[in-house]
Amino acid sequence: MSIRRVLLVGGAGFVGSHLAHALSARGIELRIPTRRVERARHLALLPTADVVGADVSDPAALDALSRDVDAVVNLVGVLHSPEGVPYGPAFANAHVDVAGRVAEAAKRNGVQRLLHVSALGAASDAPSGYQRSKAAGEAAVRSAFGTAGLSILRPSVMFGPGDSFLRLFGQLARRFPVLPLAGAGARFQPVYVGDAVAVMLRALDDVNAQGQCLTMVGPQAYTLEELVDYAARQVGCPRRIIALPEGLGMLQARLMELAPEPVMSRDNLRSMRQDNVAPDTPLPYGVTATRLEAVAPRYLADVSVRAGYSPIRTRARRGEGWY
Incomplete structure (x- = not known):
């Protein structure tokens, strides 16, 4: 599969910025939505990047963003939320609702490749709302997009x-x-962001992805x-x-x-x-940690x-x- 244009949802943050630089260096066109364009000033300088003012919680905006792209990478995540059961409202919005809408928009618009960044420890019975919401987000993505062309990445802290x-x-x-x-x-078991980006680049090129779940640890x-x-x-x-x-x-x-x-x-x-931690787990695709x-x-x-x-x-x- 030839990847020529990628939508980076949550691309203005720490991991997204590193991934954007790596993709741009390959000559891949980037579409990077953000509600606050000033946050992405550093990415607007990339020769292949188009920073777009948009609210990714809006399905209509996501539809427009997802048209004519070969792949979508969802990096949206928050660390804090007001308390809630089984998880707080900020976790529900960022990790579940937005994740599901991104996957739905990608499916509607015929996107062939979706990378969804979750978290190591995501589980429905995990001790924290953060981890439980990450597991619910994975389920929402699988339900909306299916398994063909989907990779879920579970990194430790980067x-x-x-x-x-x-x-x-x-x-x-x-x-x-x-x-x-x-x-x-x-x-x-912290993982270097450069190694995580290397795994993502290889995952984007992996034509055999069928619902893979990739663990990334140092x-x-x-x-x-x-x-x-x-x-x-x-x-x-x-x-x-x-x-x-x-x-x-x-x-x-x-x-x-x-x-x-x-x-x-x-x-x-x-x-x-x-x-x-994930002891004795090498990075995917032979990337050296x-x-x-x-x-x-x-x-x-x-x-x-x-x-x-x-x-x-x-x-x-x-x-x-x-x-």
Whole structure:
């Protein structure tokens, strides 16, 4: 299958920006919708990109966006939502409703290839609303699009230039002498965004995709405490980390939820009850997984240069998640 034009839904974020650069370098035409065009200024400079002001929750807008494209990549995701059962309203909208509408529009318009980015740990009986909504989103996509030409990607947390995962920890270490940390023992297997993009590029070219579910993890697992300590040392600010018991961590997270852009939520902590790892799982398509230590020092050095920025303001401005 020849991919010439791709619709990137959620393409203005961290992962989408990396994927857009890689696709543009291949000469592939890109259609990148966003409700706030100013967020995608950096992508408008790409020679093959068309940044479009659009609301992807609107089926009519999605129909117009999906016409005459060979593939659709759905990267829409949020980290926080008001509480709800089985998941909060923001999760329901972004992970289930929008995902289903994107798949429906792709099907109506004859799109042959759909990549849907979910999350490692997605399951209907998972401990957090985030994970349960990701599983519901996968089901909505399968129901609307079918299995032929569909790949669902389940990454662990992603790191790389522009992330709000390790960079956030580094920024916090520069601002606070002690770091009380909820979920300190939770284990993650971070995957380099460049490797995730390499898998996506190969998946787009995979003419044999029939409802594949692709797991994307890095070569090594770390506890959250180890990751925070590593980021702090890389920005030249080693800090004492105080592991909080879950009850106290939940209280801390509840207070953080009152901020305009929370760093942590109670639902995030519920996700951490289940390790975000997939031991002995190689990256798909033979992509070689990159070690965190081979990449992170280069871009964490930038945190020291920009030490005056508020980590919460920086994260809010970029609109990034941990994936």
